[in-house]
Amino acid sequence: KMSAPGGNKSTNSEAWGSFDDNLIQGGGSAVIDMENMDDTSGSSFEDMGEMHQRMKEEEEVTEEAAATEEGEDGEFLGMKGFRGQLGRQVADEVWQAGKRQASKAFNLYANIDILRPYFDVEPVQVRNRLIESLIPVRMINFPQKIAGELYGPLMLVFTLVAILLHGMKTSGTVIREGTLMGTAIGTCFGYWLGVASFIYFLAYLSNAQITMLQMLSLLGYGLFSHCLVLFITYNVHFHSLFYILWLVIGGLSTLRMVAALISRTVGQTPRLLLCGTLAALHMLFLLYLHFTYHKIVEGILDTLEGPNVPPIQRVARDLPAMSATLVNATVKSIGATLQSH
Amino acid sequence: AKMAEVNESNKPLFAGLSDVSISEDIPVEGEITVPVGSPIQDDEYSTLDEPVKETIMRDLKAVGKKFVHVLYPKKSSALLRDWDLWGPLLLCVTLALMLQGGSADSKDDGGPQFAEVFVIIWFGSVIITLNSKLLGGTISFFQSLCVLGYCIMPLTVAMIVCRLVLLGNSGNIGFIVRFIVVFASFGWSTFASTAFLADSQPPNRKALVVYPVFLFYFVISWMILTFSPS
Numbered sequence: 041k042m043s044a045p046g047g048n049k050s051t052n053s054e055a056w057g058s059f060d061d062n063l064i065q066g067g068g069s070a071v072i073d074m075e076n077m078d079d080t081s082g083s084s085f086e087d088m089g090e091m092h093q094r095m096k097e098e099e100e101v102t103e104e105a106a107a108t109e110e111g112e113d114g115e116f117l118g119m120k121g122f123r124g125q126l127g128r129q130v131a132d133e134v135w136q137a138g139k140r141q142a143s144k145a146f147n148l149y150a151n152i153d154i155l156r157p158y159f160d161v162e163p164v165q166v167r168n169r170l171i172e173s174l175i176p177v178r179m180i181n182f183p184q185k186i187a188g189e190l191y192g193p194l195m196l197v198f199t200l201v202a203i204l205l206h207g208m209k210t211s212g213t214v215i216r217e218g219t220l221m222g223t224a225i226g227t228c229f230g231y232w233l234g235v236a237s238f239i240y241f242l243a244y245l246s247n248a249q250i251t252m253l254q255m256l257s258l259l260g261y262g263l264f265s266h267c268l269v270l271f272i273t274y275n276v277h278f279h280s281l282f283y284i285l286w287l288v289i290g291g292l293s294t295l296r297m298v299a300a301l302i303s304r305t306v307g308q309t310p311r312l313l314l315c316g317t318l319a320a321l322h323m324l325f326l327l328y329l330h331f332t333y334h335k336i337v338e339g340i341l342d343t344l345e346g347p348n349v350p351p352i353q354r355v356a357r358d359l360p361a362m363s364a365t366l367v368n369a370t371v372k373s374i375g376a377t378l379q380s381h
Numbered sequence: 382a383k384m385a386e387v388n389e390s391n392k393p394l395f396a397g398l399s400d401v402s403i404s405e406d407i408p409v410e411g412e413i414t415v416p417v418g419s420p421i422q423d424d425e426y427s428t429l430d431e432p433v434k435e436t437i438m439r440d441l442k443a444v445g446k447k448f449v450h451v452l453y454p455k456k457s458s459a460l461l462r463d464w465d466l467w468g469p470l471l472l473c474v475t476l477a478l479m480l481q482g483g484s485a486d487s488k489d490d491g492g493p494q495f496a497e498v499f500v501i502i503w504f505g506s507v508i509i510t511l512n513s514k515l516l517g518g519t520i521s522f523f524q525s526l527c528v529l530g531y532c533i534m535p536l537t538v539a540m541i542v543c544r545l546v547l548l549g550n551s552g553n554i555g556f557i558v559r560f561i562v563v564f565a566s567f568g569w570s571t572f573a574s575t576a577f578l579a580d581s582q583p584p585n586r587k588a589l590v591v592y593p594v595f596l597f598y599f600v601i602s603w604m605i606l607t608f609s610p611s
Contacts (some may be wrong), residue, residue: 152514159515163588202600209607219497
């Protein structure tokens with residue numbers, strides 16, 4: 041396997057004679073390159089290992105990578121001749137980096153194939169799982185089945201983004217140094233990925249039998265309740281309605297997640313820790329989303345100054361008895377957890 | 382031996398040269414063919430020496446033809462066969478510019494910025510495309526982008542109508558008219574893109590592919606509906 045620049049040189053070799061020979065020695069493909077390295081520095085085991093690895097990698101790299109490689113090799117022809125060992129080392133490093141990027145670009149399609157099993161669902165299955173996400177199962181002695189699937193969660197997160205955008209627009213939220221879209225996407229994906237990994241970390245600490253994939257799926261389907269509640273309450277502005285929906289729908293989906301987690305954990309303290317954290321985070325997130333991006337209805341301006349104010353600036357709006365509600369929520373969710381034992 | 386390998390592997394590179402000279406000390410192995418005559422395809426006439434105007438007009442004509450296909454979706458494969466991204470770019474820029482218009486002077490009203498609309502449209506279509514690939518669709522990446530981009534056209538038309546309505550009447554009647562127009566074009570967009578994309582999907586999963594498309598056009602049409610020049 042040889043690259044273009046070297047090839048052109050060898051066609052002209054009569055005209056350029058010895059100078060050209062040098063160039064052929066110095067440049068060209070990686071294989072020849074490595075041979076040279078062995079000649080000059082003596083072949084150590086390290087070199088051999090590296091060479092072997094590189095040759096193996098080279099086989100994997102596709103035509104795209106080959107294209108980049110060619111260009112770079114041409115560039116480094118002169119450099120290697122003049123600076124010897126150092127130049128060669130730098131060139132090697134740059135070449136490696138270039139190749140890594142090229143193969144990364146190529147791997148995009150390969151990655152799609154890796155992800156494909158997680159998207160292997162039927163519409164009926166998705167519908168059933170959406171419904172099941174609101175039905176807590178009272179079976180905590182035997183590990184509950186959690187489907188490892190990402191289509192539903194991903195679509196729910198995007199739906200939540202759209203609903204949040206709607207809420208932000210109607211509430212006249214102004215975000216400086218950022219767009220509404222970016223904030224909505226950041227909030228939703230941040231919650232989904234962040235909380236899932238946090239709970240997974242806790243689960244790992246407390247020896248719960250759950251994989252990251254199952255955690256993502258569980259939490260993702262848990263967002264169905266958020267979508268429902270927020271979609272209704274961003275359009276129908278009754279505080280009492282929100283609290284009822286928050287407790288009933290949000291509570292149901294939280295209970296369902298908590299039950300699934302409990303069934304896969306052993307011991308009182310780990311259960312309490314895991315489920316308390318998850319329940320609190322899940323319920324509070326719904327509260328936060330509702331009150332942060334809710335339309336001003338009553339005109340009472342009562343800004344909450346506290347730990348729940350994110351670093352973004354926004355206009356003040358009604359937040360009736362927010363802090364009291366937060367405390368209540370925490371107490372209730374902890375209570376719910378305790379009861380479900 | 383190394384040199385021989387080098388030479389052999391380089392064979393295609395100097396296939397076009399008739400006076401190849403190889404030094405005597407390099408053993409040459411394998412067959413070397415020098416094709417005589419240039420393999421230029423004459424069935425597609427050269428576009429290098431035609432006037433620029435003609436080139437642009439031809440491309441615009443192709444884009445225009447695809448617009449017609451979107452407006453009258455009859456499962457034709459023209460949109461899929463020779464895809465281009467000029468039409469989507471044109472539509473996307475038009476839409477973003479018109480949504481931008483009102484909020485250019487006042488900074489605080491949170492109207493959709495040009496970049497926001499642009500990013501929503503392109504990232505949205507990329508995500509839909511990836512999703513359809515993940516679900517096992519057989520459509521290529523750019524074909525899908527092309528279809529989704531062209532199917533924004535009804536919404537762009539709706540945006541123009543909305544701006545015209547807003548010029549005349551911004552009261553309740555105006556809103557109702559705008560709502561009807563936007564809703565109709567939303568349905569149209571979804572229907573047209575589904576008509577083009579559905580064939581490439583496994584039949585039992587069409588609903589899963591259509592849902593993100595629906596969401597995508599819904600967000601765009603909702604942005605159009607709530608747009609009001611300040």
